[in-house]
Amino acid sequence: DIQMTQSPSSLSASVGDRVTITCRASQSIINYLHWYQQKPGKAPSLLIYDAFSLHSGVPSRFSGNGSGTDFTLTISSLQREDFATYYCQQSYSPHSWTFGQGTRVE
Amino acid sequence: QLQLQESGPGLVKASETLSLTCSVSGGSISSSSYYWGWIRQPPGKGLEWIGSIYYSGSTHYNPSLKSRVTISVDTSKKQFSLNLMSVTAADTAIYYCARNSSHFDPWGQGILVTVSS
Numbered sequence A: 001d002i003q004m005t006q007s008p009s010s011l012s013a014s015v016g017d018r019v020t021i022t023c024r025a026s027q028s029i030i031n032y033l034h035w036y037q038q039k040p041g042k043a044p045s046l047l048i049y050d051a052f053s054l055h056s057g058v059p060s061r062f063s064g065n066g067s068g069t070d071f072t073l074t075i076s077s078l079q080r081e082d083f084a085t086y087y088c089q090q091s092y093s094p095h096s097w098t099f100g101q102g103t104r105v106e
Numbered sequence B: 001q002l003q004l005q006e007s008g009p010g011l012v013k014a015s016e017t018l019s020l021t022c023s024v025s026g027g028s029i030s031s032s033s034y035y036w037g038w039i040r041q042p043p044g045k046g047l048e049w050i051g052s053i054y055y056s057g058s059t060h061y062n063p064s065l066k067s068r069v070t071i072s073v074d075t076s077k078k079q080f081s082l083n084l085m086s087v088t089a090a091d092t093a094i095y096y097c098a099r100n101s102s103h104f105d106p107w108g109q110g111i112l113v114t115v116s117s
Helices: none
Strands: A004-007 A019-025 A033-038 A045-049 A062-067 A070-075 A085-090 A103-105 B003-007 B011-013 B018-025 B035-041 B048-054 B059-061 B069-074 B079-084 B093-100 B104-107 B111-116
Touching: A004 A085, A019 A033, A019 A085, A019 A103, A033 A062, A045 A062, A045 B104, A070 A085, B003 B093, B003 B104, B018 B035, B018 B093, B018 B111, B035 B104, B048 B069, B048 B079, B048 B093, B059 B069, B079 B093
Parallel strands: B011 B111
Antiparallel strands: A004 A019, A019 A070, A033 A045, A033 A085, A062 A070, A085 A103, B003 B018, B018 B079, B035 B048, B035 B093, B048 B059, B069 B079, B093 B104, B093 B111
């Protein structure tokens, strides 16, 4: 199984801050890496797919980068509505999808 | 736009079978481009993929749950279903359904299922 490890587990930030979350895979997953945002009491929603492609309707302050084993999600200027938990997910392993443990932005 | 909605009992007794259904609206469940998946989230914890099904009935399961999980599809009703056998308190979670290709989108709103002793 491919393990996904996010860091940090939580972080404290303020409106306007630049925030970066890291996701590391236990083996190379090329660019088969996706990011989700989950607000309290809500289902996760797709932010970025294939490492850097912004999902429709997602603000441009969100960006993704990386390849191989190391990936980042960056929020260029944190807005109030961005306080949430963020998850990465790999799809390199055929038909066996796994998520990171999550990073809470508070 | 495509919407998914989970339904089923919110309370299941330990050792029994958890059964949930996901209804798909606003699009086809028979698309050759997508699987249909189940993901769960224990209270206060992270996301765990349970399994996915293709419209033809081909399935893939998380190895850690494979012995207890069955996912089926009814294309005529535009529904797919999850059965999880022999549940314990560790199966208490919010259960989500979602359309999946390499990623999961969109998601249903989720349903909390509590396993009682």
